[in-house]
Amino acid sequence: MTTLTFRVRGMDFSNAGEVGAKVKRILHQIGFEREVTRRAAVAAYEMELNIVIHAYEGEVKVRIFDTGVEIIAEDRGPGIPDIELAMQEGYSTAPPEVWKMGFGAGMGLPNIRKCSDIFEISSEVGKGTYVRSVVLRG
Amino acid sequence: MQYYHSVRLDVSRCIGCTRCIKVCPTEAIRVTGRRSVIMEDRCIDCGECFRVCHQHAWYAMADPLERKDDFDISIALVPPSFYAQFGPEVEPEHVVSALKSVGFTDVFDAAYAKEAMTRAYRMFMKTEKWEAPLISPACPAVVRLLQVSYPDLLGHIVPMDSPIEIAAKMAKQESDAWSDCSFRRVGCFFITPCPARVTAIKQPVGGRRSYVDGAFSMSDIFGLVLKKLDPRKSEKIDKMATGSGISWARSGGEALSLGTKKVLAVDGIHAVITVLHEIERGKLRDIEFIEARACTGGCIGGPLTVENPFIARVRNRMLSEHRRAKSLAVPVEWVEENYPKGYFHLAGTIPPRDVLRMDSTIEGALDRFERMEALLQELPGYDCGACGSPTCRTYAQDVICGQAAEGRCAFQSQADSSDSGERKIRITCRQLAERLGFEIAVDSESLDDEVNGCCCSDMLSDVMATARRGYIWVTVQTHPNIVAVASVTGVSAILITSDRKPEDRTLVSARTHGVSILVTTKSSFEVAGRLWSILNQ
Ligand SMILES: Nc1ncnc2c1ncn2[C@@H]1O[C@H](COP(=O)(O)OP(=O)(O)O)[C@@H](O)[C@H]1O
Numbered sequence: 001m002t003t004l005t006f007r008v009r010g011m012d013f014s015n016a017g018e019v020g021a022k023v024k025r026i027l028h029q030i031g032f033e034r035e036v037t038r039r040a041a042v043a044a045y046e047m048e049l050n051i052v053i054h055a056y057e058g059e060v061k062v063r064i065f066d067t068g069v070e071i072i073a074e075d076r077g078p079g080i081p082d083i084e085l086a087m088q089e090g091y092s093t094a095p096p097e098v099w100k101m102g103f104g105a106g107m108g109l110p111n112i113r114k115c116s117d118i119f120e121i122s123s124e125v126g127k128g129t130y131v132r133s134v135v136l137r138g
Numbered sequence: 139m140q141y142y143h144s145v146r147l148d149v150s151r152c153i154g155c156t157r158c159i160k161v162c163p164t165e166a167i168r169v170t171g172r173r174s175v176i177m178e179d180r181c182i183d184c185g186e187c188f189r190v191c192h193q194h195a196w197y198a199m200a201d202p203l204e205r206k207d208d209f210d211i212s213i214a215l216v217p218p219s220f221y222a223q224f225g226p227e228v229e230p231e232h233v234v235s236a237l238k239s240v241g242f243t244d245v246f247d248a249a250y251a252k253e254a255m256t257r258a259y260r261m262f263m264k265t266e267k268w269e270a271p272l273i274s275p276a277c278p279a280v281v282r283l284l285q286v287s288y289p290d291l292l293g294h295i296v297p298m299d300s301p302i303e304i305a306a307k308m309a310k311q312e313s314d315a316w317s318d319c320s321f322r323r324v325g326c327f328f329i330t331p332c333p334a335r336v337t338a339i340k341q342p343v344g345g346r347r348s349y350v351d352g353a354f355s356m357s358d359i360f361g362l363v364l365k366k367l368d369p370r371k372s373e374k375i376d377k378m379a380t381g382s383g384i385s386w387a388r389s390g391g392e393a394l395s396l397g398t399k400k401v402l403a404v405d406g407i408h409a410v411i412t413v414l415h416e417i418e419r420g421k422l423r424d425i426e427f428i429e430a431r432a433c434t435g436g437c438i439g440g441p442l443t444v445e446n447p448f449i450a451r452v453r454n455r456m457l458s459e460h461r462r463a464k465s466l467a468v469p470v471e472w473v474e475e476n477y478p479k480g481y482f483h484l485a486g487t488i489p490p491r492d493v494l495r496m497d498s499t500i501e502g503a504l505d506r507f508e509r510m511e512a513l514l515q516e517l518p519g520y521d522c523g524a525c526g527s528p529t530c531r532t533y534a535q536d537v538i539c540g541q542a543a544e545g546r547c548a549f550q551s552q553a554d555s556s557d558s559g560e561r562k563i564r565i566t567c568r569q570l571a572e573r574l575g576f577e578i579a580v581d582s583e584s585l586d587d588e589v590n591g592c593c594c595s596d597m598l599s600d601v602m603a604t605a606r607r608g609y610i611w612v613t614v615q616t617h618p619n620i621v622a623v624a625s626v627t628g629v630s631a632i633l634i635t636s637d638r639k640p641e642d643r644t645l646v647s648a649r650t651h652g653v654s655i656l657v658t659t660k661s662s663f664e665v666a667g668r669l670w671s672i673l674n675q
């Protein structure tokens with residue numbers, strides 16, 4: 001088992017997407033199936049971007065097992081008042097400047113759930129958000 | 139399958155300076171035993187190594203000009219970058235005439251095929267499903283970069299043949315139609331500005347045979363053509379490109395030819411990588427087409443060109459402006475007729491080259507990955523290249539995957555020696571020889587190196603693969619070649635066993651190369667056992 005930890009800063013768009021790309025590269029190097037790699041990379045990418053867009057700062061932790069990948073994002077931020085609403089496709093509170101950059105379509109959380117075999121989310125308003133995704137092989 | 143490469147190393151010139159390992163975009167080069175060594179399956183033939191090599195040790199393997207004489211009809215495929223090698227007074231028609239004087243039966247303007255490509259791209263984008271951004275298939279080094287380092291982006295490449303393949307196909311069909319001698323053998327030869335195209339011709343992606351029968355280095359043909367150029371001799375060819383096709387020689391030309399604003403042109407392999415990164419990060423979905431060129435400036439900046447690329451750029455721009463036309467030279471009807479027949483499409487798909495995997499099994503790879511990360515913690519992160527690997531990370535990976543010896547990092551070993559109470563015994567070769575009664579046949583400096591291992595083998599290729607700097611090599615071989623093997627691997631000494639005597643030539647060669655030779659009456663078996671017990675005390 002290997003653990004990789006990535007620090008992510010809010011509004012740091014110059015590095016946004018780096019975590020997803022790195023996870024993809026490493027899983028490829030280790031030899032995970034393309035589809036597993038893709039799903040894990042998408043989940044990592046969306047978690048990273050949610051911290052960049054919506055939170056102040058946070059961490060994405062990737063644990064790689066021979067059976068699959070676990071990705072955990074934890075941040076310090078405003079939190080999500082209504083998780084059920086946030087999970088709906090197309091729901092987004094991202095500001096217009098962020099849309100202009102091509103982010104904030106409201107598809108991130110639903111995408112993470114779609115890619116995951118196990119999905120968990122919890123949040124405390126005013127404190128932060130926790131998202132966990134497990135992508136299993138075969 | 140063995141991978142073919144046109145980029146080669148002349149080992150007699152290489153001094154192991156590490157300049158090339160740092161510029162290689164796929165980290166395909168290492169320095170071991172004071173020589174560069176190329177990892178064939180990673181090389182994309184971009185030629186960055188020979189741009190930086192001060193020793194001119196890297197070169198490109200193209201075909202010899204005589205190759206064209208194997209054919210009844212030889213057609214020179216001329217790219218627009220070739221016209222840009224000559225002064226402003228030289229028109230393409232002069233070059234055509236000179237090429238015929240050099241001995242080609244015919245000349246085909248590759249830029250004409252590029253215009254056909256422009257039309258074919260437009261049809262592709264109109265009629266087929268694709269994912270933005272599309273990446274041009276024109277630069278062979280970029281296509282190979284994607285195969286090695288960005289396999290997930292392969293689906294973005296326009297699934298068409300390169301313009302050079304299309305040019306050869308057109309040229310051959312033309313030739314049959316003109317001369318009505320289809321029973322004769324027609325050979326197409328590309329005048330190439332880059333080694334990557336040579337590779338692409340010898341080994342096209344997707345496995346099908348190339349329509350091109352050979353590639354001649356632009357720098358070689360340049361000299362021959364220059365001698366034959368005559369201002370009074372110029373010859374028109376009817377399938378000559380307009381300014382649009384000609385402009386493909388410089389970066390931006392291909393992208394511009396599409397006539398849409400949603401294009402991006404990037405040149406220089408390291409710049410290309412930054413853009414590929416952006417695509418990987420999910421950006422650039424608003425761009426329809428990316429023209430990516432491995433060489434700075436585009437094909438006019440190819441490693442096999444002669445003229446300074448900035449001057450060539452001006453020449454190319456002037457020529458394409460001069461020949462600007464309302465519509466492309468290739469009739470739209472011709473493309474519309476041939477496109478649906480699959481004239482432009484690639485026969486197969488472009489496969490990834492899975493060379494970055496750390497192990498054949500996931501469990502093995504994970505284990506290696508962990509050990510690599512742990513080793514990386516001990517390394518300084520300077521990426522100095524002194525160990526022979528381009529970065530600390532690649533060095534860690536090389537060590538873990540058994541491709542490099544441990545202890546090559548100058549900084550790491552310092553850290554080690556300061557805190558090592560219980561490390562293996564420290565002993566020099568000379569001390570060992572004394573202790574075990576080996577006779578010194580050739581005494582050179584390396585005898586005072588610390589011994590850090592032993593290689594016991596009589597098969598030279600096995601020794602090449604396993605021996606390292608600081609090792610003792612135990613063998614019964616006595617011929618002069620063992621000296622070369624010792625100096626390439628950097629072993630501290632050759633120990634010849636079983637009372638065999640090194641040949642005189644071996645002794646002479648060892649002295650001149652600074653290789654130490656020890657001899658003993660004991661067998662390899664006994665010596666190996668003794669060395670083992672001492673070194674592992
Ligand atoms: N880490 C987070 N911190 C605070 N709010 C979040 C976080 N992640 C998601 N949200 C909220 O959930 C909404 C939906 O998220 P998502 O589906 O990823 O879409 P998007 O990020 O495109 O807005 C966001 O607009 C935001 O209001």
Ligand SMILES: [Mg+2]
Pocket residue numbers: 046049050104106107108109
């Ligand atoms: Mg999101």
